[in-house]
Amino acid sequence: MAHGPQPGFKRWLYTTNHKDIGSMYLWFSFAMFLLGGCMALVIRAELFEPGLQIVQPEFFNQMTTMHGLIMVFGAVMPAFVGLANWMIPMMVGAPDMALPRMNNWSFWILPFAFTMLASTLFMDGGAPNFGWTFYAPLSTEYAPPSVTFFIFAIHIMGASSIMGAINIIATILNMRAPGMTLMKMPLFVWTWLITAYLLIAVMPVLAGVVTMMLMDIHFGTSFFSAAGGGDPVLFQHVFWFFGHPEVYIMILPAFGIVSAIIPTFARKPLFGYSSMVYATASIAFLSFIVWAHHMFTVGMPIAGELFFMYATMLIAVPTGVKVFNWITTMFRGSMTFETPMLFSIAFVILFTLGGFSGLMLAIAPADFQYHDTYFVVAHFHYVLVPGAIFSITAGVYYWLPKWTGNMYNETMGKVHFWLAFIGLNVTFFPMHFVGLAGMPRRIPDYALQFADFNQIASMGAFLFGAAQIVFLFNVVRTVQGGKKASDEVWDNPEGLEWTVPSPAPYHTFSTPPSVR
Amino acid sequence: MASESSYYVPEQSRLPIFATIGMFLTAFGAASWINGGSSYIFFIGALAMATVLWFWFAAVIRENMAGLNSEQLKRSYVWGMGWFIFSEVMFFAAFFGALYYIRTFSLPWLGGEGDRGSSNMLWEGFESTWPLMVTPDAAVHGDAAKVVGPKDIIDPWHLPLLNTILLLASSVTVHFAHVFLKKDRRTAFNVWLGITVLLGAAFLFFQVEEYLEAYQHLGLTLESGIYGTTFFMLTGFHGAHVTMGTIMLLIMLLRSVIAHHFKPDDHFGFEAASWYWHFVDVVWVGLFIFVYVLGS
Numbered sequence: 001m002a003h004g005p006q007p008g009f010k011r012w013l014y015t016t017n018h019k020d021i022g023s024m025y026l027w028f029s030f031a032m033f034l035l036g037g038c039m040a041l042v043i044r045a046e047l048f049e050p051g052l053q054i055v056q057p058e059f060f061n062q063m064t065t066m067h068g069l070i071m072v073f074g075a076v077m078p079a080f081v082g083l084a085n086w087m088i089p090m091m092v093g094a095p096d097m098a099l100p101r102m103n104n105w106s107f108w109i110l111p112f113a114f115t116m117l118a119s120t121l122f123m124d125g126g127a128p129n130f131g132w133t134f135y136a137p138l139s140t141e142y143a144p145p146s147v148t149f150f151i152f153a154i155h156i157m158g159a160s161s162i163m164g165a166i167n168i169i170a171t172i173l174n175m176r177a178p179g180m181t182l183m184k185m186p187l188f189v190w191t192w193l194i195t196a197y198l199l200i201a202v203m204p205v206l207a208g209v210v211t212m213m214l215m216d217i218h219f220g221t222s223f224f225s226a227a228g229g230g231d232p233v234l235f236q237h238v239f240w241f242f243g244h245p246e247v248y249i250m251i252l253p254a255f256g257i258v259s260a261i262i263p264t265f266a267r268k269p270l271f272g273y274s275s276m277v278y279a280t281a282s283i284a285f286l287s288f289i290v291w292a293h294h295m296f297t298v299g300m301p302i303a304g305e306l307f308f309m310y311a312t313m314l315i316a317v318p319t320g321v322k323v324f325n326w327i328t329t330m331f332r333g334s335m336t337f338e339t340p341m342l343f344s345i346a347f348v349i350l351f352t353l354g355g356f357s358g359l360m361l362a363i364a365p366a367d368f369q370y371h372d373t374y375f376v377v378a379h380f381h382y383v384l385v386p387g388a389i390f391s392i393t394a395g396v397y398y399w400l401p402k403w404t405g406n407m408y409n410e411t412m413g414k415v416h417f418w419l420a421f422i423g424l425n426v427t428f429f430p431m432h433f434v435g436l437a438g439m440p441r442r443i444p445d446y447a448l449q450f451a452d453f454n455q456i457a458s459m460g461a462f463l464f465g466a467a468q469i470v471f472l473f474n475v476v477r478t479v480q481g482g483k484k485a486s487d488e489v490w491d492n493p494e495g496l497e498w499t500v501p502s503p504a505p506y507h508t509f510s511t512p513p514s515v516r
Numbered sequence: 517m518a519s520e521s522s523y524y525v526p527e528q529s530r531l532p533i534f535a536t537i538g539m540f541l542t543a544f545g546a547a548s549w550i551n552g553g554s555s556y557i558f559f560i561g562a563l564a565m566a567t568v569l570w571f572w573f574a575a576v577i578r579e580n581m582a583g584l585n586s587e588q589l590k591r592s593y594v595w596g597m598g599w600f601i602f603s604e605v606m607f608f609a610a611f612f613g614a615l616y617y618i619r620t621f622s623l624p625w626l627g628g629e630g631d632r633g634s635s636n637m638l639w640e641g642f643e644s645t646w647p648l649m650v651t652p653d654a655a656v657h658g659d660a661a662k663v664v665g666p667k668d669i670i671d672p673w674h675l676p677l678l679n680t681i682l683l684l685a686s687s688v689t690v691h692f693a694h695v696f697l698k699k700d701r702r703t704a705f706n707v708w709l710g711i712t713v714l715l716g717a718a719f720l721f722f723q724v725e726e727y728l729e730a731y732q733h734l735g736l737t738l739e740s741g742i743y744g745t746t747f748f749m750l751t752g753f754h755g756a757h758v759t760m761g762t763i764m765l766l767i768m769l770l771r772s773v774i775a776h777h778f779k780p781d782d783h784f785g786f787e788a789a790s791w792y793w794h795f796v797d798v799v800w801v802g803l804f805i806f807v808y809v810l811g812s
Binding site: 006010011013014015016094095096098099100101102104105108109112113116145148149151152153155156159162165166167169170171173174175200201202203204205207208209211212214215218219220221222223225226227228229230231233234237238241299300301302507 | 523525526527528529530531532533535536537539540543544546547548550551572588591592593595596599600602603604606607609610611613614617618622623626630631632635638639648651652653661662663665737738739740741742743744745748749
């Protein structure tokens with residue numbers, strides 16, 4: 001316990017320290033964010049003009065597939081787990097995660113799994129090309145041979161997620177400092193508790209569905225083949241039973257981060273703490289009974305269409321509670337607009353916009369028009385980029401001084417924010433229009449009338465990409481040095497993490513603090 | 517939730533990175549083997565994985581016996597095992613859910629019934645039955661069909677009934693073992709645990725017997741349409757879990773007999789294995805009802 005970090009690379013290979021592991025998760029996630037981002041830029045470069053310009057359709061499909069898989073499983077999820085590793089033990093007053101060795105295992109699986117996934121790009125027949133949702137029979141009967149490697153990569157990254165989630169639950173339920181009752185936990189801890197539950201509930205279902213694919217492809221089973229009595233639509237049901245809670249896995253921790261940042265910079269306590277907890281739990285519950293809203297056009301009985309339509313609309317209620325609480329927290333607060341706050345406010349506004357387009361898509365008869373168009377692409381990028389990515393960025397700026405002991409460069413942070421904010425809106429807002437006008441998603445070529453908006457979107461994408469270079473530069477500079485941060489860093493922020501020195505010592509809370 | 521002052525945080529450890537390498541080689545090896553490559557990498561990986569787990573568990577046992585584990589730390593292991601079992605429940609739920617969807621919705625639709633009965637246009641002449649003895653392929657293409665149904669299915673009231681009795685009994689015997697361990701009656705514990713392991717092995721023996729009959733005499737295989745698919749995937753994954761559970765209990769037995777591990781008030785290793793065993797037992801009850809009895 002008393003030892004500090006070992007020198008050299010072995011520190012990172014063998015570490016059991018939640019801060020080391022948190023940092024590795026975050027750097028890995030950023031690397032994947034850049035890789036997935038480069039793939040997005042290939043897509044946008046190809047779509048800059050109608051007609052085939054740069055890549056062949058086959059490779060274009062591999063890019064859309066890998067971009068989605070890498071961003072979901074490689075960038076967003078590990079980033080949240082990295083933040084959880086860094087912050088949850090400090091927020092609940094624990095010396096480390098509950099199961100530190102398993103924590104290391106959960107992390108190190110990921111680089112191996114993604115090496116395996118990325119290596120499919122160089123295999124005969126190319127990488128998976130069936131979209132990140134890998135619908136059968138595209139992903140079974142018509143899949144390239146590399147699909148087998150894709151399946152096993154999913155298996156081990158699923159194992160990593162499940163172990164990570166078990167660790168987080170055990171930490172939260174078992175390691176809180178004396179006096180920290182459940183309803184005194186910071187919201188980031190609450191949202192992660194519920195997220196971890198969702199992960200353990202649905203990652204095995206993902207393992208199940210890729211196993212069914214594996215058996216259909218190689219061992220002659222008939223899960224997704226009507227010739228043997230199976231049904232390709234079965235794939236979509238099982239996949240989305242995983243996939244919809246997965247969407248919330250990527251947004252609930254974001255709610256927690258924003259709920260920590262907004263009160264600090266509005267200098268008011270969070271409005272409606274307990275309603276935030278109950279809203280999070282309601283969203284998690286509803287996430288299990290809305291999955292078929294991804295499948296309105298696939299052929300379902302009318303009762304199914306109606307049920308999934310109304311259940312989906314219900315989600316707007318707890319989400320509305322949250323947005324209301326964030327706005328009310330800011331209302332008449334002494335607001336200042338440091339970088340984390342800028343990202344958080346953009347989160348509230350743009351995530352709400354993404355939520356509204358989600359409501360439009362929830363209307364089953366309307367969805368028949370929007371389905372598989374760029375409108376859907378616009379919708380989920382509006383919830384994921386300003387939702388997940390902006391909140392992670394906000395969290396990094398917010399806690400970076402605590403991690404490194406140095407303040408980041410505020411001007412550079414603001415430049416990053418405005419470039420990213422403008423870039424993302426220029427990229428994704430026009431997609432609403434081309435989508436409503438009928439441009440289908442996942443195609444390398446399109447009709448002439450969509451050209452203008454696509455050119456605008458492509459320019460925005462490169463701007464957004466460039467903004468991330470500013471971010472990288474700022475973070476590296478802060479790690480290396482800079483203005484020293486105080487222990488509190490911000491103006492009277494709430495939470496145990498601000499009671500320890502900056503930078504946080506290698507081991508915090510070896511003896512638990514007492515919480516009033 | 518009250519926190520004691522000394523939560524044991526292990527020093528740096530080589531175990532996880534070696535476990536990662538083992539897991540990666542297993543997964544990568546399995547994929548290349550299935551894609552027509554050699555099987556060496558898979559077996560090397562699986563062996564590495566098993567070795568690392570051996571040393572990992574040994575380390576945890578050593579720490580516990582050295583008194584490093586506080587009550588709080590032990591609770592972490594309890595939570596860990598509990599949530600691991602929940603993840604297993606959800607894995608089986610995916611396959612049970614698939615069976616339910618096929619039987620309740622998609623197969624009747626394929627046979628022309630209900631809301632989506634128009635699917636039958638593609639497979640004219642196909643009738644939805646369960647067990648599905650004539651696949652849509654066979655109904656349309658006759659002898660030219662690639663996927664034909666089984667000739668017959670397993671009678672639930674012979675081997676499966678016997679296996680139900682064996683497995684339910686083993687859940688009781690493992691509970692007896694636990695009771696005697698808590699009373700510190702070592703011999704009785706060993707005997708009841710030994711009986712449990714034998715019951716598990718007997719179950720597996722009859723399961724293999726059943727599979728042989730299915731493949732050799734009934735034409736019931738993985739390739740025989742959706743009935744064979746769901747039958748073998750559900751019972752097969754269950755069988756794999758029984759195998760794991762039997763190995764776990766066997767190791768607990770050896771730990772008790774050879775190394776005299778476990779104390780009346782400190783035996784979570786055994787308890788975790790017995791939870792796992794009760795879990796595979798419950799899954800079997802679900803299988804017996806939904807796959808065997810209601811499937812025939």
